[in-house]
Amino acid sequence: MDTILTGLSEAFKMIFQGDPEVFRVTLLTMQISGAATVLSVLTGIPLGIYLAIKSFPGKSFLISLVNTGMGLPPTVVGLWVSIFLWRYGPFGYLNIMYTPIAMLIAQFIIASPIVTAFTIAAIQNLNPKLHLQIQALGASRFQYYLLLIREAKFALTAAVIAGFGGVISEVGASMMVGGNIKGYTRVLTTATVMEVSKGNFEIALALGTILLVLAYSVTLLLTILQQREGK
Amino acid sequence: MKRKSIISLALCLILLASLFTGCGQPKEEPAVKNIDIILATTTSTRDSGLLDVLLPVFEKESGYKVKTIAVGTGAALEMGNKGEADVLMTHAPASEKPLVDEGYAIDYTLLMHNDYIIVGPTNDPAGIKKSASASAALGLIANKKSLFLSRGDKSGTHTKELELWKAASLQPGGSWYQETGSGMGDTLNIAAEKKGYSLTDRATYLNLKQNLKNMEVLYEGDTTLFNIYHVMSVNPAKFSKVNYAGAKDFIKFLLSKSGQDIITTYGKDKFGQPLFFSDVK
Structure with missing residues (x-):
């Protein structure tokens, strides 16, 4: 009980006293996970729409792959990205192992299938007559897609929230490809794991609280947007 | 409708902007020398807090940036074996020996011990x-x-x-x-x-x-x-991408007076006894 109380008070102290290290870690967490979410939305939504409305052989198989991808274990993603990015790996010449960019790539791989799968479900959930109607009204291809997005925006916001939730909470991949380097690739989740192994449970609890507050604020913002647009 | 799109657009822009500020950091230093040193080490040097006091001093003195990857000694040695690290600080002489014998690790130096x-x-x-x-x-x-x-x-x-x-x-x-x-x-x-x-x-x-x-x-x-810590560089003759100059400077710092002073006094104020004992003559 003591640990919980001191942990929480420690968290508030860290937030309000503006501990520079905690601030940097929080900002980096936001930047990497935010950017990974944006990139996965930019690719996942078009891909999801495509998979949802086009019919081609092997479509169900491909969708089943995407759905499985929603459960990609971050540690496995981290391992694969590491193997590719190591100095003597296929992409070693890029020199991005143990950098925020490597973490961004790993998180992008984790978030993309989530966003794509949610998009497929969202688009396929629309009334099939809608497609005919939009086309009958003479919409161009681009307008057609845009209208689909607008119709499914409620479910698509859920896709964004799920993608963001997937990456901001993952630790395995960030640890492996980022290395938890102080002041450089340390994010809230990897810092929490490290503090636990150091036995600093109060600090770990404080970092965890900041992470929760951060995740909640972003989700709240998106939810407000979703609910407003949903009307 | 317009207002909603503007809000969404603004949100996207903020997130995109964060992408670039987030990734622009590593390129700012002048590329005179390779300033990144990858140090693969055992968790005990980090978890004991020793690296937190050693590294800032070294970085300030030399201008290098040390990227510490704290893993078990086995994993740290494996990173050296693959050329994925520049300098290794580990504490398992029996496992270190093959690396030194096969020439993957050079400048093998006895650094400190505890028990x-x-x-x-x-x-x-x-x-x-x-x-x-x-x-x-x-x-x-x-x-x-x-x-x-x-x-x-x-x-x-x-x-x-x-x-x-x-x-x-x-x-x-x-x-x-x-x-x-x-x-x-x-x-x-x-x-x-x-x-x-x-x-x-x-x-x-x-x-x-x-x-x-x-x-x-x-x-x-x-x-x-006895728990004996050695430090060593990864052989640049085996792996051309290794930052050997950086590894050597780091080892030189550990053996220098300022490095040794930190090692031998670390922990005295907090635990009433030093955590590591120097083995440098």
Whole structure:
């Protein structure tokens, strides 16, 4: 009980006293996970729409792959990205192992299938007559897609929230490809794991609280947007 | 509708902007020398807090940026073996030897030592307190089938533990012998929680002591319990991408007076005793 109380008070102290290290870690967490979410939305939504409305052989198989991808274990993603990015790996010449960019790539791989799968479900959930109607009204291809997005925006916001939730909470991949380097690739989740192994449970609890507050604020913002647009 | 799109657009832009500010950082330094040094090391040097005081001084003095990857000794040596690190700081001489012999690691330097200790529940169910040697203590634990928590991760501590079992002519196994597969800190937490014995380096134990309930040092002082740290560079002749100049400067700093002063005094104010003892003549 003591640990919980001191942990929480420690968290508030860290937030309000503006501990520079905690601030940097929080900002980096936001930047990497935010950017990974944006990139996965930019690719996942078009891909999801495509998979949802086009019919081609092997479509169900491909969708089943995407759905499985929603459960990609971050540690496995981290391992694969590491193997590719190591100095003597296929992409070693890029020199991005143990950098925020490597973490961004790993998180992008984790978030993309989530966003794509949610998009497929969202688009396929629309009334099939809608497609005919939009086309009958003479919409161009681009307008057609845009209208689909607008119709499914409620479910698509859920896709964004799920993608963001997937990456901001993952630790395995960030640890492996980022290395938890102080002041450089340390994010809230990897810092929490490290503090636990150091036995600093109060600090770990404080970092965890900041992470929760951060995740909640972003989700709240998106939810407000979703609910407003949903009307 | 327009307002909504503007809000969404603004949100996207903010996130995109964060992408670029987030990734632009590593390129700012002038590229006169390769300033990034990858240090693969055991968790104990980080978890004990030693690196937190050593690295800022070195970075300030030299202009290098040290990227510490704290893993078990086994993993750290493997990184050296693959050319994925520039400098290694580890504590398992037996596992380090092949790397040095095969020429993967050079500038192999004895740096510092402390010792391993056997910790366990305060009531000492296996009665190891008065053992004649570390191996004898492990023998008593095995005999009583008292719970023993092993790292099981090929780390330096795990390697040492296996050496001790071997010296006791024992093959540990069974439900009383459990492998955590985790770092030293986690393993100590588990051992304290489950009231088991464990082998640990003294530095990590002292750091965690206040959180470890009903656990104390039960056996110490045997010469076989020496915990020796070496530092070495990865051979640039084997791996051209290694930052050898950086590795050499880092080792030179560790051996210098300012480096040595930090190592030999670290922990005195917090624990009343130093955590590491210098082996540099």
